[in-house]
Amino acid sequence: MKILIISSNIPMPDRASGELRFYTLLKLMAETHQVTLCPFNLEGQNKEMGVTTINSYLEQLKAINVHLGMTDVLTTLGNEQFDLVIFEFYHTVRRYIDFVRFHHPQALVLIDSVDIHYNRFFSKAILTGKLSDFEYAETIKQLELAAYQQADLIIAVTEDDGHLLKKDAPRSQIGLLPNIHRIPEFIGSHPPYTKLIFVGTFNHEPNIDAVLYFCNEIFPLLLKMNSNFTLEVIGPNPPESVKALQSHKIIIRGFVENLEECYRTAHISVAPLRFGAGMKGKIGEALSFGLPVVTTKIGAEGFGLSPSENILIAETPLDFAESILQLSQDNQIYKKLSTNGYNFIKNNYSEEATRARLSKLINQALLISPKRLAALTRIKLWLQLIYNRYIGWRFRHV
Numbered sequence: 268m269k270i271l272i273i274s275s276n277i278p279m280p281d282r283a284s285g286e287l288r289f290y291t292l293l294k295l296m297a298e299t300h301q302v303t304l305c306p307f308n309l310e311g312q313n314k315e316m317g318v319t320t321i322n323s324y325l326e327q328l329k330a331i332n333v334h335l336g337m338t339d340v341l342t343t344l345g346n347e348q349f350d351l352v353i354f355e356f357y358h359t360v361r362r363y364i365d366f367v368r369f370h371h372p373q374a375l376v377l378i379d380s381v382d383i384h385y386n387r388f389f390s391k392a393i394l395t396g397k398l399s400d401f402e403y404a405e406t407i408k409q410l411e412l413a414a415y416q417q418a419d420l421i422i423a424v425t426e427d428d429g430h431l432l433k434k435d436a437p438r439s440q441i442g443l444l445p446n447i448h449r450i451p452e453f454i455g456s457h458p459p460y461t462k463l464i465f466v467g468t469f470n471h472e473p474n475i476d477a478v479l480y481f482c483n484e485i486f487p488l489l490l491k492m493n494s495n496f497t498l499e500v501i502g503p504n505p506p507e508s509v510k511a512l513q514s515h516k517i518i519i520r521g522f523v524e525n526l527e528e529c530y531r532t533a534h535i536s537v538a539p540l541r542f543g544a545g546m547k548g549k550i551g552e553a554l555s556f557g558l559p560v561v562t563t564k565i566g567a568e569g570f571g572l573s574p575s576e577n578i579l580i581a582e583t584p585l586d587f588a589e590s591i592l593q594l595s596q597d598n599q600i601y602k603k604l605s606t607n608g609y610n611f612i613k614n615n616y617s618e619e620a621t622r623a624r625l626s627k628l629i630n631q632a633l634l635i636s637p638k639r640l641a642a643l644t645r646i647k648l649w650l651q652l653i654y655n656r657y658i659g660w661r662f663r664h665v
């Protein structure tokens with residue numbers, strides 16, 4: 268099967284869990300299908316990250332047999348034929364969906380939600396109570412649902428996201444494809460368990476809020492209980508508000524190329540997320556290294572984790588601090604959460620587990636009849652194509 272993925276950027280799997288998920292999905296699809304990736308913002312990525320850096324990521328794509336299409340998506344759509352077209356994120360859909368339906372009426376169209384964006388923004392609005400946040404969330408909801416309604420199938424990352432979409436877009440077909448994690452060798456830690464770690468990209472607003480919340484409201488309480496704790500904050504593009512937290516107890520490291528060393532030397536992962544949606548990669552990644560995690564209900568949602576069995580959940584600053592203290596002092600609980608969490612991620616969110624889910628998802632999509640482009644829209648696009656090919660180019664040349 269020939270598969271086209273339309274995205275704004277190429278994946279950078281060492282920079283965020285969503286990037287790792289995207290890269291791994293490309294890898295798994297390319298094992299059995301011909302995969303072409305069209306990143307229409309590649310030039311912008313080159314300017315932001317540097318050509319050398321982006322070329323290294325392009326080499327990774329080449330190594331897994333993913334072909335790079337034209338950054339001009341319309342040229343790729345006009346010159347090749349595809350059986351399946353996948354949009355990464357809803358906001359790329361409006362720009363290209365009519366052209367996909369025009370050039371590839373036989374192709375199935377999937378949208379990978381990655382997370383339900385409006386759910387995340389409503390979560391923030393509930394936290395802040397601001398009318399402007401509620402209004403913004405509602406605006407995003409209407410735009411997002413309008414995009415999803417044009418797909419043949421929507422990919423949800425969690426069952427909760429799938430249920431929400433079924434409620435808000437009842438006529439839509441929903442498939443499930445959660446986060447994916449590499450599973451390194453399990454190596455247990457030894458007490459004292461006093462080194463805390465937070466990992467997350469700071470291009471994502473919930474991570475900024477989580478670090479500020481932890482350092483301002485939770486960490487001072489914890490240090491009063493035990494002054495030996497330290498916190499390492501890791502992730503690209505920390506804002507000035509996060510950089511200002513740097514102290515002898517809080518180390519702001521920014522982007523780290525190899526996270527394994529950081530996880531291997533840490534004892535407890537903290538994820539005090541107060542708003543968000545979908546599956547939080549930082550949770551699964553920490554557990555995949557055998558690191559016990561203390562988080563919130565928001566942080567743990569979507570995984571199917573069991574509190575006190577493979578994760579600890581706390582909602583108030585005091586509860587959060589006391590949970591960390593308990594982990595640091597009780598070696599039996601620490602080892603239980605470490606082992607159970609590792610096994611849970613290995614059994615449910617490894618590449619092997621995802622390979623079977625992906626096959627099921629594609630088979631589910633193949634049972635669906637693709638939606639058709641409206642006749643009037645098809646005529647307009649046909650006339651536009653004729654104009655551009657035989658008339659418009661002359662004026663551009665002049």
